[in-house]
Amino acid sequence: MTRLPQSEEKREEWSQKLRIDIKEKLGGLKTGFLCRKHFPLQKNTHFRPRQSLPLRPRKLSEKIDIDEPVENLDSESPTESLSDDLICSSDKEYDPTQEGFADKEEDFEEQERYEYLLVDYEILLKALLFCRKCYSEDVSFKLERNNGACTSMLFDCNNCRATWHWASSKLLGKSKQRAVNSIISSSCAVVGLPYSVCDHNVKLVKLSVLQKLLEFFNCARIPCLKKRRNYQILKKYVMPAVADASEEVQKEELNIVLLDSQKTGSLNLAGDAMFDTPGYNAEYCKYSLLDVKTNMVVDVEVTKKPKKESSKAQEPKSLERVLNRVIDAIESHDKKIKIDSITTDRDPSVSNLLKTKFKSIKQHYDAWHYVRNLQKALWKKEDQTQMRPVKPWIRLLTNHLYHAIGTSKGNGKLAVQKFMGFFLHVQNKHKGFKKFRNFKFTKIRKCEHKKLVNNSNYLDITNDKDSKALDILVEMSTKGKKLDDLERVSPFFSHNNEKGFAMRSQLSTLHWNSLKLEERSGSRQKSGTKSHFSKSLKRIVWNDFFTPATHSWRRKIVEDVKKRCSIIDNNGTKIPGVKKEGKLGGASDSDEEMLPDSTTG
Known part of the structure; x- marks a missing residue:
């Protein structure tokens, strides 16, 4: 069987060639298949190549001369005689837009490669309870202390008295860090999933499902990281990896913004502040600057409130720092580019800052x-x-x-x-x-x-x-x-613990700029529009939606964390002579060498 094309134009072309009304035959269904008798017979292969338009309808008794007959075509087996009515892996799919077999593709997607699997404890024991030396199944085991999400066991063969250790995750380099622990912490960080919000003994009240990952592990009785260990991994490995990735993307998009601005010689920015808590008791302030032409975040500044200052005073302070950095970057790149305007909210302290210290920049109010x-x-x-x-x-x-x-x-x-x-x-x-x-x-x-x-x-x-x-x-x-x-409203319509807050700010910037870079490169394209009810406008609005993003930056950070764990010991110093890539072997890390009890010297 061959799947019908989804395009209305292609279906119309097929209808004319076949002299049938495909739309009427489908009866409102979106997906349909066409029997192989409407297509030229070709030799069976593992692939489903794309082909030309179907042939005109032919009678079953009509003979067709072919150079290479289909395998088993004349078989008298009932199953094979009905092969035209079955969907099988050897069927060929034909594309009516091209002629010949020049472009051959597989019609199936390659299965995603997984690194971790959830396995029942009893099934795992059945696979492990045998001696690697004498192959006896008379083996006893003892559970050792869990290292986060990694489980370790000590096995003892009652037949040959051999002992060996087994761990569910490999060590990264010469450190004591297990790979699965770094994966959990870094993955939670890059997708914005809080690992835990309270101790195990504290009752949870009205918490989001996303804030219950640790409770999920406990309920499912799956070994997991403790809060303290998770924070150590975040502080030591994940935060530096996020900072490096953010800096790399920031340089790339800033270069794009400045290259685009060379054509006009001016740069129009939009900025807004975000605080860690509402009201006037905020501890941290994040100020983001966005280029209104490319819609990319140019720079971000995170400040902490001193004891003797108000939370609101952090907004102009953050704006001043981030503006000075952007001005320095412009001067080092091309002194002909000038910041023409900046769009902000109607905060009097921000207006006063721009009037006194940045007189050449025109201020607009956010529409x-x-x-x-x-x-x-x-x-x-x-x-x-x-x-x-x-x-x-x-x-x-x-x-x-x-x-x-x-x-x-x-x-x-x-x-x-x-x-x-x-x-x-x-x-x-x-x-x-x-x-x-x-x-x-x-x-x-x-x-x-x-x-x-x-x-x-x-x-x-x-x-x-x-x-x-x-x-x-x-x-x-x-x-x-x-x-x-x-009169001062902008025409651009721009909307817009300290290390932990800074990391989340970097992650949000990374996510936004990565989406814009993919849209700019063409890998993420507009798919259509969809409606939803806007609570702020109190009516139905239509927004564009795009093809799924790759989010490759997330995987890059996770892999970077694994490399950092493999080259940094517990004291934070680099270990000389250790490769960044850990060993990848069947028994190098998970199954240590078996040592007989009485024969070791």
């Missing part, structure tokens, strides 16, 4: 936070009776606000006038803009949309209810410094 604050204020009143006339316009108001910011391309005054034009639009006035109350129009005179169909929701200001609702809407949208802040 998302600006619109979000206005949305929250409007949502609180939209269900009130006095707001009924303008309720259908509230969502359109926020959409128009985004449009005004985005199409003004950084011209703040133009953005304000486009936004104020909305209040004339709701009155069914679309041209001849001169003045709205005390606001004067100097840059625009009409709406930017095309001719519209009559809308029954237009407001009539001669109606007291409509007039009052419009007054409230205008007041909430323009009160205070809202229009002044709107």
Whole structure:
């Protein structure tokens, strides 16, 4: 049998060639198969090569001349006579887009190679309880102390009195570190899975499933690392490996950003801070800078709050450090590139820093936070009776606000006038803009949309209810410094223990930049769009989704941790003469040499 193509165009091409309606035959099914009698007969092989279009439908009695007949084609066996109706590994699959057998591929994916397996304890003992010297099954064993997730046993042959040790995981180099322990700790770190959140004796209350890995091991009665040992591996091996990987990717993406910026000579950044806890008792602050053109994280700074300073004071301090580093990198790469603008939130301390120490950099306010604050204020009143006339316009108001910011391309005054034009639009006035109350129009005179169909929701200001609702809407949208802040809103629409916090910051940056690098190289492509309900917007939105990422950086860190464990002893010093790659043998680490009890000297 041959699988039908998934493409509608290819299926139509097959339908014309076969003179049948494939869509009707499938009856709404997405997947279908075609009998081999519609294709030229070829010699059976292990592979399923791709071929040309199918032949026209032929009668079973029709003879076809072939150079190499199919094996067992004339067999009288019932099973073989029905082979056209069976799906077997020797079937050939044909591609209607190409002719001949030039491109031969396997239709199956290579099975993933595993390094670890979960094995029942009883099944494992059956495989181990025999003497490697005299092959006797009269063997006794004794469990030794577990080394994390590694189990060790001492075997004793009652027939030849030989003894030997066995361990479920190999040693890395000459250190006492077992490979399985480094794998568990590093894998948990790179996928963002907390290994444990409390001691075994503390009752867990309302904890996420992801925070119960240690409890899962205990419940399944699987040997596992203790919290203390896990932290030692993280501190000694995983954190340095993550730092090196992060630095490597950071240099690569910074070079890409600077090369792209050479064309325009300017760099537009966006920055935001994240704290380890909400409120004003945060201990650590992470500030990230992102290039709005490539959407890559340029640099990240993690700071710890001193005892005599507030948590909020860490944001401008982190921004200053990260900006200085980026400026130094630009000067060492190409002095012609300048930082043109930076998009931040409306924090007064950040604005004061940029005004005093970075005067050449233009500050924009984040559009998302600006619109979000206005949305929250409007949502609180939209269900009130006095707001009924303008309720259908509230969502359109926020959409128009985004449009005004985005199409003004950084011209703040133009953005304000486009936004104020909305209040004339709701009155069914679309041209001849001169003045709205005390606001004067100097840059625009009409709406930017095309001719519209009559809308029954237009407001009539001669109606007291409509007039009052419009007054409230205008007041909430323009009160205070809202229009002044709107002039500085960014057109780029950018959203955006100390070592442990720094490592998680590096991992998040690694993950984000790796996705962007894969999209840039073409290995991760857009697959389509999907909808979901946005809690912040309170409506259905559509987002792009891409092909699965490789996440190769995760495996790279895990392998790096194994190498670090193999060349570093317990005191943290490198051992000379030890190769980075550990031994890979059947009995080199797991099965130590058997030593007879009485014959050893």
